[in-house]
Amino acid sequence: MRPATVSGSPQGADPGTFFPAQNPVSQAIDNEQQQAQQHQRETAQRKDGQQWLEGLATAAAGKRRLAAVSISLSGILLVAQAAAIAWLVQHVLFERAPLADGMGVLAALGGVLLLRTLLGSVTQAAAGDVADAARLALRERAYASVLGKGPLWLRQQRSGELGEVMLAHADAIENYFSGFQPVRIEVVVVPLVIALAVAWVDWVVAVIFIATAPLVPFFMMLVGWGAEAAGRAQLGELARMSGHFADRIKGLGLLRLYGRGQAELDGVAAAAEGVRERTMKVLRIAFLSSTVLEFFASVSVAMVALYLGLSYLGMMSLHAQVPTLGAGLFCLLLAPEFYAPLRRLAAHYHDRANALAAAAEIERLLGGLPAAATAPAAPRATVVATEPLQLHAPPLRARALVLRPLGAAHDVVRDISFQLEQNQRLALVGPSGSGKSTLLEALAGWLPPRGGSVILRPGIEVGYAGQRPYLFHGSIADNLRLADPTASMATLRQVADAAQVLAFAERLPAGLDTVIGERGFGLSGGEARRIGLARLLLRNPGILLLDEPTAFLDPRTEAALLQALAVFARGRSVIVATHSPVVMAWADSTLVLPQGQLHDGAPEVPA
Template sequence: MPVLNESTHPAEAQRQQRRQQQQWLAGLAQGALSRQRLAAFAICASGALLIGQAAAIAWLIQSIVVEHRPLAQTAAVFGLLALVLLFRSLLGGLAQSAAGDVADAARLALREKVYRRLMERGPLWLRRQRTGELSELLLSHGDAIEGYYAGFQPVRTEVMVVPLLIVLAVGWVDWVVAVILVCTAPLVPFFMMLVGWGAEAAGRAQLGELARMSGHFADRIKGLGLLRLYGRGDAELGGIAAAAEGVRERTMKVLRIAFLSSTVLEFFASISVAMVALYLGLSYLGLMSLHATVPTLGTGMFCLLLAPEFYAPLRRLAAHYHDRANALAAAAEVERLLQDDLPVAPVPSEPALPPEPVQLHAPLLTLQNLTLRPQGARHDVMSGFSLSIDQGQHLALVGPSGCGKSTLLEALAGWLPPREGRILRRGQMRVGYAGQRPYLFHGSIADNLRLADPTASDARLEAAAEAAQVMRFARELPLGLDTVIGERGFGLSGGEARRIGLARLLLRDPDLLLLDEPTAFLDPETEAALLQALAIHARGRTVVMATHSAAAMRWADAVVRLHPDRAVPEQVQA
């Protein structure tokens, strides 16, 4: 969403923000405009037929009760009334179906926008977020806008068309009733506006509380084993109960506003209908005469039948006004959780900067005066860093913890934009990154490997697993690569999880391999076998490896030693 100018007056800024949120909500349904128009047409056509329905009923009452016509003479009108009821039923179903399709399209568009935005943020930003809270953007916030498209928008169109048609029809037979309707109509939107402000604030607080409770609960579920280990299980129940109580209080506040507003609006609508009935009753009793002749019973019934229907769209709009408030609250929460105060990381598969023109014998990567700072940190870990990496070179980054090895790999992967300097790439390349904590999903080892290439054959899968030394422990598992592991690699050691992450990278077959401590937690025999297999698999490819291992340093073509107190790295041949 666009950002408001800081110099804008608070009230004006709030109005602009609400308009921007409404435009943002309208943009979600751009893909279903035809269904949106169909829903509007169906609901307006149904309202227009309502006038014919009231006219048929009033004529039947006048003919049968007052004029005493035989039923045979009214059969045609009865048939017409049945036909009108049938058409109104069909139009009502069509309006609901079309509005539901619009709501589904808008909800899908919202989830696509949120998902795309989360992908743009990159893994470094996502690491600092609560996954449970972010998941609410795709779940409850998506559901919150459903009522806006399925309820509020069609009714808003109905309010602009149907009451006007009713006033014209009633005014044609009795102008006094039309005046009563026109004078009392503004009461409903006035109170609806007053209540809507409170409803929007309460809805936003309720959605925020729900997102926080979801994040809290999801985090506790993920760390349930650790909580039990330290005997904090019972204590955490209190925190979950407090979070649930906060959601209950916010929800009840929203419901109180909803019930109060409905009661007030129903009261004023009932008073208005009663004024019409009182006027007609006094006219029939001869106590009030605003016409040359007393209105007929049919005229009175026509007006009385349409008077509640005049306010019905306004009452429905008031009821669905809370859907609008919830949708605006959801839009505000999406804006808050995806605020534009952080740099957006480019997609990892794309180069961090546009590639330079290809030059003969130019280095594959050129790092010019880089200044890097880990996301969320207050100090740079590297400044004035320059380095050239040739095609096919195997480079080891070594140095004490905190000197910037992992941060440099993240910058080379395109996840972390440099604060200063630039990274030049020679042409297009496929980049693969294997971090210290690879994310493993619940499923089989083979499923986790196939994230890199869903079409990979079993032979390629096993070859990558063999090269990364995954088969060393997978052969001992009950189902081999088909063995199911838990979320985040539950059931595996840290070294085993890293080897699966490395095998997944090898299956992707990148041109540039970025490896962060790939041999950590491995015994010397497994480490030697892994380095040997990696040398074969990475032949002709460029490898940049952060490591503390002496064996990995000997394996590399060159070693770059990073010093936390030195801007320029020390490069030595291995």
Template structure:
């Protein structure tokens, strides 16, 4: 019988997991992270030297009457320390900013890989605006964590300890005051921080939902106007925006509360040091054999605020940590169906396929039961298939018989409800669907999504194979002609040919083609099949089709209504 973890322990484990994930995002910028930490600690050490120089000048000039000329070297030291601290501060910000940029890029790359691994079927069920927030607002939410919170976290461990040691050297009573009052600050910061993290998570979630709501309404604006739903949807957007406002104000209230609490305790602690020194100078308190000198008192008073300053800065940036943890939780929530945040940069996509040995068939399907995404009925039961290297197979059947479902299952986007799909180890699978997604940009830009480093010559050659050049030559700028989002400006057949060319650039071992010759005239179809046969020689092609020409082109035909194979 397994033991159920305590809710508090489960929450702590989840928080540790998110912190490990956040740390892994900055793995590529560890040298800059160490440089930022070293710079902030060196600046804190120089602060002690600065306070010592000021205290010595006051004691020597004001109390002992030393001529200013004899203290020039100390003024020079003080000026050098101020310049050095200014340079170290700039270096800290620069290095921490580089770490934040690296982590934000790693986050977006990781989220992008996971979104791509889910495939179009999963993405169709999501709200594009909400997913867009994973790459935009959530990336910005972690910036303050690396640029602000991380350097201050190092500073709050090192600098107060150095100050306490330096103060203890001259007056142990002040050091004791520091040590007894310092724990109050992180204790109350922790209490406020829990509320800040929960509020930040709610605010990010509300922002993502509003973005998704707004983006979906923009995409369907024409339909909403057609049905007279404009005013009603405006009210819905206003309600969503009001939810974001409420959540944001709650985060700000907690942030102001945390700053107020910490400022109060820090001020009280500094006041205790000043009270002790004042009573000592008035002769009302005597904890030493002799009264501390004015220089000693100034040294302690100058360092008292600086002892608590890192804690105050940590409080100011603590909401950055809360926002980063909230962003991590939101990323996990939106991608939580099949994956969890892992403390490493590498991600692997589960395809629902099992690897097979090198000498086994390229792909084998055994007794698979397949159901389209979102459907309540299976379209195929007991479906079996075996593909070998270099084979060309046509998958035929009437509309609705399951051709596209088979291809999506073989591509790894649709796991079988029963049976197995066994793919030989190391085989790369490529899929070209009926509705390839084309972005706003040139045709060449859309093709280069498959291989950004492809040469112009190879791009032209693949475009020739897919018969893209047949219509691109007549366009104003050829492959550099700009098309609209989702292929606006192109016919269905032209969009499919661009999707096919994009697939060919990837050079997969197994090509899954869904109606690639649809909407083509007989001559263009014949040219496409001939070029495709030459280009894919030695590779396996499984093509769903209704075309008689494509069936004659294939080595074998699988009829989903009559699943026997005929050559």
């Protein structure tokens, strides 16, 4: 007799095992909880972004107050302007009074118009200054954040996306400060003043204003949420396209070499099409929302006009007597002005959505919203003095270092201790992956240690020449002058000769003035390293950290480079990571990794 099986059990499972069916009600509850948590996270992120945006304009607080006061006063003067026009129409046109009787009111009307024009100019100028200050603060914070994360983090990023933080994302907040912020103050003050003035003349019109006003901000918020999501997607797509395009420009030579030009053009076109679609979606939401809001504002004004018209025709009587023509005109003139700040706020609400979307993208790209520096930023360093240093202490001392490369899952350097004496040459040796480059990055201050400490003698500068020096598009001399923009050509030739750059540069058409491509395109790996080494020598640091400086060199060039380094490094200390037996013999001592064994001379090291 065959054993009974449980209906719905998975194929291959024990037939006697019971698999409970998923409860649809529980699944629905879980989905609702996840949606609620997602909504809470988005609300918290929006609140944090709002507070961060407000903090960008701290330096221009006075200008913000000036813009708010100016735009509010300009709105309040609308009441005086409408009153003057209504009085003139009632007194001169309807009551047939001489025009001379109204010259004082006419002069006052001209003064009000002139004052409102001046207040508008003051508002625009002050709001523009606030926007400029906020944009500058954003770029300073973003730059400080990128600089603080160090070169190792930068290697893993797309420069095009980071560039958008300084450009498009910074520009996205401009209208938030120049438009949304002043109007937000205006919408609180001006409609309230107009409603009180109108209530004094005709309470029915004031009731219409108060009853219909909430419709505008209600629909504004509904549309604003969709606009913010669409704006965030558009900025993200723009950042990705910029990174994609920048990466292709950097590799343009290789793409042409391998015949991939047309394929990459198609890829750029597809990325641009994505940006176009996202942008059109944002514009579609903006136009539709503006249409809806204009519709409700127009209907509200029409209700006021309909009430006044029916009152004058005798078809509606809510007062003991029919309002005068001047009173009706006063209310009708102020009706569109009552809703104007609300419409402007609705229009600039998209600027708020774009600014919040930019803040969210900045948080994604930089791993958090960059905070304002409370003190002058110090150079990023992992070198910390944990005890008083004696006058004749060694330049560098490492104790029980534990290091893990950025993004790695395990440590590669464990419990390494050594000290570097003055004028000492120390070679880091060991098989590939033993942590030589990681140790140099930590000593240079690029990589924070997970344990232990590195102690530098005060006043000692550390210089690091890595395996992949970043070279910019420009001449070789321009790349060297990054270390010292004031260096003369004679000084450049001196360090270039010491680093064996002249050995290949003199064969180039323009020598040190020969133009090279981005990231050293057109040079071999060894030539690029020698330029990086020359740039380091131009800085003249007290400790030189060199990562495989003689890789890819022939024996003759390697010997000449080591001889020049020996002359240059007199009075300085050198730590060099190498696989070369010649470099090991050149060094005074060697530190074998990963064991951390210190030897005099060149020991036998496994490949």
